Amino acid sequence: MIKNKKLITAVLAIVGLVAIVFFAFSLNNSKTQSVEADQKASKVVSKNTKKAAKAKPSPKKDLDEWKHPSESKDYPDLSKYPDAYIQVSIADQKVYIKDGKDTLYTMKAATGEKDSPTPKGTFHIQNRGDSFYNTESKEGANYWTSFKDWGVYLFHSVPTDKDGKYVESEAHKLGQRSSHGCVRLTIPDAKWINTSVPEGMKVIVE
CATH class of the missing domain: 2.40.440.10 (L,D-transpeptidase catalytic domain-like)
Structure with missing residues (x-):
């Protein structure tokens, strides 16, 4: 019976450790994806800003x-x-x-x-x-x-x-x-x- 309790305790400890590792990995992966998304968004904004800077306003016809x-x-x-x-x-x-x-x-x-x-x-x-x-x-x-x-x-x-x-x-x-x-x-x-x-x-x- 004591042996079984020890075995159960060990299994629970292993399961808990695996859960903690999985949670930490998921959290880190989420942060990485968030940073990559922010970087992509930043690049898009940067490209759009450059395009806007290059775009020249169409000349208005002088009505006079x-x-x-x-x-x-x-x-x-x-x-x-x-x-x-x-x-x-x-x-x-x-x-x-x-x-x-x-x-x-x-x-x-x-x-x-x-x-x-x-x-x-x-x-x-x-x-x-x-x-x-x-x-x-x-x-x-x-x-x-x-x-x-x-x-x-x-x-x-x-x-x-x-x-x-x-x-x-x-x-x-x-x-x-x-x-x-x-x-x-x-x-x-x-x-x-x-x-x-x-x-x-x-x-x-x-």
């Missing part, structure tokens, strides 16, 4: 861009560039003042819509005027300069209404095909072409 020259630099002095010409890129929605392969100045533009496209080809500067208003399209513009059909296809400012006021909803469309076939420009860009580009200058629309 139609009131200003397209570039901050001065317009070119065409007296120094006797072979200069104008290149209109429908794909880029830009007007380039070129001298050979060199671009002297770049202007934001809006060419004709698909159902009233700006004609492609090689033309030349023709007549010009201060302003006009078309009763059919119910739009006008300032500083117009013709490059085809003597007053039909023009460089001009963003549109005006019948009272001569600029139509801001249309002015904000620089950079997209939105005209009736003419080439819309900012007010200062249109004025510069109107007052500075000589008659006969080559115009390439492509």
Whole structure:
């Protein structure tokens, strides 16, 4: 009987020791997993922080861009560039003042819509005027300069209404095909072409 009691006591001691070891192992393993999880979370946060730091905010379009020259630099002095010409890129929605392969100045533009496209080809500067208003399209513009059909296809400012006021909803469309076939420009860009580009200058629309 005493032997049995000793045996039972020994077994209980062993079971208790195993339980203690198992509990200690489980606790340690839980802490390890918690640390690893914290480290992974820290890495994720770190990566997201780096991505956020690298991400640049999308530039906001300047809603008043139609009131200003397209570039901050001065317009070119065409007296120094006797072979200069104008290149209109429908794909880029830009007007380039070129001298050979060199671009002297770049202007934001809006060419004709698909159902009233700006004609492609090689033309030349023709007549010009201060302003006009078309009763059919119910739009006008300032500083117009013709490059085809003597007053039909023009460089001009963003549109005006019948009272001569600029139509801001249309002015904000620089950079997209939105005209009736003419080439819309900012007010200062249109004025510069109107007052500075000589008659006969080559115009390439492509």
